[in-house]
Amino acid sequence: MIEINIPKPSSKLISAINHKIDFKTKPIGALGQLESVARQICLIQQTLAPELKKPSIVVFAGDHGLAKEGVSAFPQEVTHQMVLNFLSGEAAINIFSEQHGIDLKIVDAGVNFDFENHPHLINAKIGMGTENSLTQTAISENQLTQAIQKGCEIVNNIHAKGSNVIGFGEMGIGNSSAASLIMSHICKLPIKDCVGRGTGVDDAGWYKKIEILEKVQQKHSSISSISELLLAVGGFEIAMMTGAMLQAAANQMIVLVDGFISTSAYLCAHSINSNIEHYTLFCHQSDESGHKKMLEFLQVKSIVQMNLRLGEGTGCALAYPLIQSSVDFINKMASFDDAGVSNKD
Numbered sequence: 001m002i003e004i005n006i007p008k009p010s011s012k013l014i015s016a017i018n019h020k021i022d023f024k025t026k027p028i029g030a031l032g033q034l035e036s037v038a039r040q041i042c043l044i045q046q047t048l049a050p051e052l053k054k055p056s057i058v059v060f061a062g063d064h065g066l067a068k069e070g071v072s073a074f075p076q077e078v079t080h081q082m083v084l085n086f087l088s089g090e091a092a093i094n095i096f097s098e099q100h101g102i103d104l105k106i107v108d109a110g111v112n113f114d115f116e117n118h119p120h121l122i123n124a125k126i127g128m129g130t131e132n133s134l135t136q137t138a139i140s141e142n143q144l145t146q147a148i149q150k151g152c153e154i155v156n157n158i159h160a161k162g163s164n165v166i167g168f169g170e171m172g173i174g175n176s177s178a179a180s181l182i183m184s185h186i187c188k189l190p191i192k193d194c195v196g197r198g199t200g201v202d203d204a205g206w207y208k209k210i211e212i213l214e215k216v217q218q219k220h221s222s223i224s225s226i227s228e229l230l231l232a233v234g235g236f237e238i239a240m241m242t243g244a245m246l247q248a249a250a251n252q253m254i255v256l257v258d259g260f261i262s263t264s265a266y267l268c269a270h271s272i273n274s275n276i277e278h279y280t281l282f283c284h285q286s287d288e289s290g291h292k293k294m295l296e297f298l299q300v301k302s303i304v305q306m307n308l309r310l311g312e313g314t315g316c317a318l319a320y321p322l323i324q325s326s327v328d329f330i331n332k333m334a335s336f337d338d339a340g341v342s343n344k345d
């Protein structure tokens with residue numbers, strides 16, 4: 001499987017960073033989570049004057065064999081239809097990325113459709129969708145290796161163009177099932193505690209989804225590594241995001257995690273190399289029920305919570321201006337000395 005070196009950022013600047021934040025014209029801690037985000041970005045970049053360069057969001061799309069079991073409220077063809085929508089520039093993620101000046105790329109990680117070339121589409125197709133994990137392993141070893149490698153390559157290309165902040169979104173009918181199975185294994189929680197409504201299954205659909213995922217777990221009862229987990233139940237887009245997130249951290253970029261499915265890829269990446277945590281910001285807490293528990297498991301707090309459950313990287317795009325505010329206040333805000341404001345005794 002993948003081995004990747006992610007340096008742990010040095011903490012030698014921490015006192016200087018804290019001093020700079022604490023002597024801004026505000027009571028200590030009064031900018032709340034903006035302060036912890038600023039501190040983290042300073043540490044990632046090893047500077048007291050951080051910069052966000054060429055922000056980018058990558059949406060990884062893939063189809064799931066398990067979708068044919070009826071685990072989603074929507075049919076499989078919505079995956080490719082939404083990719084076409086992203087390429088037309090009119091989906092939610094297009095609107096929010098454009099609003100905040102974020103470059104958007106769509107990756108065909110393994111959609112069951114042949115797309116024409118498009119300037120915003122990256123062709124990294126591993127297959128026409130995964131196999132059905134209820135009856136066999138979803139991904140072959142060769143496909144997993146390719147998916148991880150492609151994820152690394154995509155991030156390296158974006159990094160080479162000067163980006164130092166990258167968000168990870170996804171699209172794939174059925175992928176909330178794959179994410180729930182990954183969560184159940186890594187967080188050691190029963191599957192029923194990990195399964196939510198996804199695209200909006202009703203009560204009967206939710207019970208059926210749990211029943212099917214319990215059967216998938218019985219089928220793959222001897223998983224003993226993250227590779228085996230991804231092979232058994234993963235999606236091409238989830239595996240590719242896992243590699244991509246690890247590579248982004250290895251490149252010392254700021255890693256922006258989106259919702260439930262994006263966080264399932266992060267869970268895999270974090271199990272492979274926990275140093276990724278120093279580079280990662282959790283942009284929002286999704287309304288998908290398991291996401292809160294994933295974030296609790298990781299002992300992290302999201303930047304915003306707006307009851308989204310869309311995916312696509314929308315949480316990353318919406319949190320981005322707050323991340324920018326963190327960087328702006330540490331760079332531009334006056335200190336007590338600069339402004340001649342009396343500090344407390």
Ligand SMILES: O=C(O)c1ccc[n+]([C@@H]2O[C@H](COP(=O)([O-])O)[C@@H](O)[C@H]2O)c1
Nearest residue numbers: 072172174176198199259260286310311
């Ligand atoms: O990101 C989230 O938190 C999230 C929560 C629920 C659903 N989704 C999106 O909905 C799709 C997966 O839902 P489902 O029901 O098809 O498994 C997939 O395209 C995801 O992007 C995304």
Ligand SMILES: Cc1cc2nc[nH]c2cc1C
Nearest residue numbers: 074078171199310311312
């Ligand atoms: C319409 C639609 C849009 C999406 N975007 C991400 N996942 C999605 C799922 C559906 C069904």
